[in-house]
């Protein structure tokens with residue numbers, strides 16, 4: 001849970017990301033294809049910050065910029081006080097150890113040719129100082145156990161697991177480098193509702209046990225409400241509203257947030273017109 005007094009783990013200031021426009025005609029007409037413009041937020045150790053907004057609002061672009069998959073055109077992204085937008089590829093590799101990602105589609109994000117053991121151990125080939133090679137098998141089994149998978153199945157392939165189990169493999173892989181921050185990009189949207197709750201509870205338990213911070217991206221507001229300490233509402237790449245989950249969900253100040261909440265098929269009495 002959050003501690004408002006703690007120094008931020010991640011500090012994003014005035015982040016701007018524009019994607020290149022390949023057609024010179026469109027380039028002249030539109031100028032820039034700005035996906036994210038002036039986004040600012042902090043994540044403290046052990047805190048969960050939710051990023052919500054409709055499709056195309058820029059949520060994944062923020063995540064990609066934080067993890068270094070797209071370049072920031074302006075602004076700063078500080079991780080533990082260091083601006084990683086100025087980092088060399090080698091420095092980025094080192095900092096990525098501390099920041100891991102869990103993806104939406106556990107099928108697409110796991111290499112079907114690798115056993116679970118190899119999926120989890122893959123990052124240890126790059127970051128050699130994390131786990132000594134003679135500990136790999138034991139550590140894989142510990143990680144599988146931690147995420148609720150049977151450690152005896154470490155030689156199986158991803159297709160031999162259910163969707164929820166595959167997402168648990170993705171979470172074990174994210175934990176392998178002992179990160180401080182995990183970016184969860186729609187981690188349960190591809191799963192059945194009953195399985196969603198189990199995976200969300202797992203993320204919650206892991207946070208309690210390991211002190212992880214999450215940047216949690218979801219279009220499902222009920223998931224965000226359940227899990228997040230603070231919430232950022234993105235609209236056309238700009239932060240429309242920010243606050244504690246309670247403030248944003250119980251007393252939305254922005255019209256766009258109200259519209260998003262009103263679109264959720266859950267009874268929200270504070271949005272009903274008063275007679």
Ligand SMILES: Nc1ncnc2c1ncn2[C@@H]1O[C@H](COP(=O)(O)OP(=O)(O)OP(=O)(O)O)[C@@H](O)[C@H]1O
Pocket residue numbers: 019020033034035053054055056057058059060061062219
């Ligand atoms: N690789 C890319 N090249 C060009 N434009 C892109 C690219 N990726 C995203 N965009 C554009 O940037 C904007 C923000 O997209 P982004 O994927 O960050 O939104 P999102 O909120 O994560 O949406 P979704 O929930 O559908 O994933 C959109 O207008 C999108 O079309």
